[in-house]
Amino acid sequence: MEQKIKYSFLSEPIRIDKYLVQQLTDDYNFSRTYIQKIIEQKKVKVNEEVVNSKYILQPNDTIEVLIPEPEKLDTLPEDIDFDIIYEDNDILVINKPNGLVVHPAPGNLSGTLVNGLLFRIKNLSSINGVLRPGIVHRIDKNTNGLLIVAKTDNAHKVLVKMLGENKIYKEYIALVHGVVESNKGLIDAPIGRHRTDRKKMAVTEVNSKRAITKFEVLKRFTKHSLLKCVIDTGRTHQIRVHLSYINHPVLGDSLYSYKEDSKIEYGQYLHAHKLVFNHPITNKKLEFVSEIPDEFNVRINMIEN
Missing domain, CATH: 3.10.290.10 (RNA-binding S4 domain)
Structure with missing residues (x-):
């Protein structure tokens, strides 16, 4: 329909x-x-x-x-490794590993989270068409952590509305360059497409949307800081763009950090750590936490020693 x-x-x-x-x-x-x-x-x-x-x-x-009504799905099921930490008749919450793309794109229809979902889940919402069944919101390929997936169209519609009204609490952990002086801060800067590089977003007043990121310093190191980031909006690359904007780019970010960061094989040290929201159908409060990956802790130990 x-x-x-x-x-x-x-x-x-x-x-x-x-x-x-x-x-x-x-x-x-x-x-x-x-x-x-x-x-x-x-x-x-x-x-x-x-x-x-x-x-x-x-x-x-x-x-x-x-x-339009979704076309026949060409994306094939594949046995992809990811953890399902919650599932009921309406939604899933998954823990996405680093390096896994969330959904296929034309010409690249395999090896994504969606392929894995099709392999393991019988029914997914159809609202986002043939390449993104069930996908309510995204996290970047080299960001790991928690993600909500809709199994029914009704749940999907409610979740999208909740996201738009900032009724889903999303907390991230970021390891960034530099020593952040303020214990807490708020970045309120609009984000839109970069003028010359279409792969990138940027803080700009041109064709942009308001974006708000709150941060808190969890730990300071000699040349780095560990931050907790909470986003009130869900713009593309929001945390990465905002932290780069205040001159504390995420370590390992090949787009928004320093050139040498592109050599870090792990990618950006950004982790979707916590989700809190009311169930879209039952309205029951749900809370999920994904612990920092081992690779994160290894890098922190390297920085400390």
């Missing part, structure tokens, strides 16, 4: 395709290619009229997006 999404546009004029990329990539995890395909299929209306991707949105425009 097709799903209808509506938005009321109240910002500065912007092309419809760029606006929907901003909205749908964060809220529904749709890719830019998939959004452009929807526009080409005449499934986007503004003020009840079909528009193309060049339409410039104006204040008070009403946007309607009709998400």
Whole structure:
């Protein structure tokens, strides 16, 4: 069944395709290619009229997006290693290992968490289409830790709404460059696509969304700090961008840290440590903690000694 999404546009004029990329990539995890395909299929209306991707949105425009019914799934089940730490009829909470991509992309349909989910789970929500069944939110390939997966469309819709309303507590542990002076801090800086490097995000006022990261120093070392980070918003690469913005990039981050960090095989030392939320169907409070991986502790011991 097709799903209808509506938005009321109240910002500065912007092309419809760029606006929907901003909205749908964060809220529904749709890719830019998939959004452009929807526009080409005449499934986007503004003020009840079909528009193309060049339409410039104006204040008070009403946007309607009709998400097509999922196509036949081409992604194949694979036996992928990850831990399921909670499961019921509606959701899963998994502990994603470092180095595992969350979902496939065109031309790369194997070796992802989704392939593993299809191998182990009979039913997953279909809202995000054929390449991202069940995926409510993402963590980066080289970030490990907790992730919620929806088994039903109803649970998926509620979880997405909860994320948008900041009703899911997400706490991360980050090992960063430099000695952070303040014991606690808040970074309130908008994040959008980098002007010249499409693989990167950046703090910018252009085509951006508000992003808020709170941090607390857990431990200081000679040249590094261990932080607890809590995000009030879920922008792409948010913690990595924000910590780089305040000149304390995550250790091992090949995109936002120093050049030599790209040589660190483990990747960025960023761990999705804790989730607290009410169950989308039963409303029961759930709390999950994933302990810091062994590789994290090994690096901390190297820094200390």
